[in-house]
Amino acid sequence: MACGLDPALSSPRSTGIDVFHQPASLPHSTPSFSFWTARARHSDLIGHAQPFSHEADCVIISSGMSRCLAAYFMLLAQPDLPHGIVMLEAREAINAATACNGGHCRPDCYRGYLPYKKIVGAFQASKVIREPRVLLNCLREYPGHQKRDGHIDCDFWRGRSFDAMMTDECKVAYRNSYDEFENHVVRVYFVDLMPYPQATRLLRVEAAASFPAGSFYPYKFTAHLLRRAMSMGLNLQIHTPATAVASVDGFWMIDTPRGSIRTRKVLHATNGYASAILPEFTGKIVPFYGVCSSVTPTKSYSGKKMLAHTMSLYQQRGVRDRTPTEGLNSDCVHKNRIPADGTIIVGGGEFVNRQAHINNCDDSKVMPAITEHLRNVMKDNFDGWGDEAHGEGLERVWAGISGYTGDGLSYIGAFPGKEGQFVCAGFHGHGMARIATCARGVAMLMLGRAWEETELPECFQITKERLERKVRL
Numbered sequence: 001m002a003c004g005l006d007p008a009l010s011s012p013r014s015t016g017i018d019v020f021h022q023p024a025s026l027p028h029s030t031p032s033f034s035f036w037t038a039r040a041r042h043s044d045l046i047g048h049a050q051p052f053s054h055e056a057d058c059v060i061i062s063s064g065m066s067r068c069l070a071a072y073f074m075l076l077a078q079p080d081l082p083h084g085i086v087m088l089e090a091r092e093a094i095n096a097a098t099a100c101n102g103g104h105c106r107p108d109c110y111r112g113y114l115p116y117k118k119i120v121g122a123f124q125a126s127k128v129i130r131e132p133r134v135l136l137n138c139l140r141e142y143p144g145h146q147k148r149d150g151h152i153d154c155d156f157w158r159g160r161s162f163d164a165m166m167t168d169e170c171k172v173a174y175r176n177s178y179d180e181f182e183n184h185v186v187r188v189y190f191v192d193l194m195p196y197p198q199a200t201r202l203l204r205v206e207a208a209a210s211f212p213a214g215s216f217y218p219y220k221f222t223a224h225l226l227r228r229a230m231s232m233g234l235n236l237q238i239h240t241p242a243t244a245v246a247s248v249d250g251f252w253m254i255d256t257p258r259g260s261i262r263t264r265k266v267l268h269a270t271n272g273y274a275s276a277i278l279p280e281f282t283g284k285i286v287p288f289y290g291v292c293s294s295v296t297p298t299k300s301y302s303g304k305k306m307l308a309h310t311m312s313l314y315q316q317r318g319v320r321d322r323t324p325t326e327g328l329n330s331d332c333v334h335k336n337r338i339p340a341d342g343t344i345i346v347g348g349g350e351f352v353n354r355q356a357h358i359n360n361c362d363d364s365k366v367m368p369a370i371t372e373h374l375r376n377v378m379k380d381n382f383d384g385w386g387d388e389a390h391g392e393g394l395e396r397v398w399a400g401i402s403g404y405t406g407d408g409l410s411y412i413g414a415f416p417g418k419e420g421q422f423v424c425a426g427f428h429g430h431g432m433a434r435i436a437t438c439a440r441g442v443a444m445l446m447l448g449r450a451w452e453e454t455e456l457p458e459c460f461q462i463t464k465e466r467l468e469r470k471v472r473l
């Protein structure tokens, strides 16, 4: 279903930088190493080798969270495919955004309503801004969790998160979005607006909102799914990038350095790297460089004094001001309860050089200025953080690549004009909260079910209209 789109509008997190047309590269061969991977890298997934298959019923390109979930859902529905499902991964398994993110599962439950409404209209915007408990339940109770597969050891935590509005401009914009959502769509009973936000423990903050959120260990969650899918017959090929997809005699031929695979169905789940082999996504799903860090808290933020919520600090909403505004951008500070040792995951620092983040696929390096920024986030912003003893404070810093889209909406479903090719990508830095429903949806579509059955917003569909739109970030 097409939506009445404004071609000039940009996403809820945009500061209005035009994106130049440059396809993504294939994933860098030596990505930086995250806190999550360092603590949980699974040896059986690292040295893993299965026979290379030249024929498959379906080829899934990538081994991030979305394809592992999609593979799992497909194998549950169709366990007896004659040629099976092959998963091609350019690197070792689970070694891109899924392995290096903040672990923060933070549905947007009011904030983006107004900007999305301007782009796709009120009805679609309200489908994107879903009731947060739906998403959290879907993740927690994904098929198999507890009932079929037993408990997944991924430190799933469910609680509340703060939007900390650091400027008056941000406070007004978020309040407007909240009011509009509440007045025209639904009573936003799950969001608490806090005019006196001392509970955030921030030194300077204009206002805050709290809402249901969660966090989990993304590497462990995805590794569990991947192993489960492999036990059901998934053929995983690591260090095997797909380099081209071409139509030959009614089949899709996928080239890799180890040979070609013939199939009728392909799932592109390559997120920020999508345009490397699907050039139509050049400038539409844009690789966006991001940085996260792990921080060992001081005594005043440990034990019973641990931060009780996750949070994001917002300096500016972005979409209201479409001129690039150096120094005014969102900084995400994430208090993580994963693992339960109290480590705080802090990400952000885009404003340091936002232009250099766009179209940047090099996650092998961390920009030194961002490391310095992250080193000081806790002591500069949190009340009574105190002096850091040797070993407290910044522990590890790493980079990763997200897939940003011009409208902030994901690209899900059949690719127009390429029958048999499907996409599940463009999570715009929100994959943890979106992937569970999107991966289930794309698996349903690949199994021949109708879009309506997926319950996903229609504005996630891939249309020529969306692909022609000018993109700003």
Ligand SMILES: Cc1cc2nc3c(=O)[nH]c(=O)nc-3n(C[C@H](O)[C@H](O)[C@H](O)COP(=O)(O)OP(=O)(O)OC[C@H]3O[C@@H](n4cnc5c(N)ncnc54)[C@H](O)[C@@H]3O)c2cc1C
Pocket: 026, 027, 061, 062, 063, 064, 065, 066, 067, 088, 089, 090, 091, 094, 095, 096, 097, 098, 099, 100, 101, 102, 103, 104, 105, 106, 240, 241, 242, 243, 269, 270, 271, 272, 273, 274, 276, 277, 289, 290, 291, 292, 334, 347, 399, 400, 401, 402, 403, 424, 425, 426, 427, 428, 429, 430, 431, 432, 433, 434, 435
């Ligand atoms: C620093 C950072 C922090 C983030 N923090 C959060 C957060 O706190 N909360 C949140 O919701 N989201 C966060 N995100 C976004 C989130 O991580 C992503 O939305 C999510 O992990 C995307 O998962 P994915 O499976 O789509 O992609 P990825 O995990 O990026 O997987 C893509 C995979 O495709 C492979 N690949 C690419 N091209 C090819 C090819 N041609 N052939 C074979 N394989 C290929 C890659 O090697 C990779 O394994 C963050 C992202 C970053 C970078």
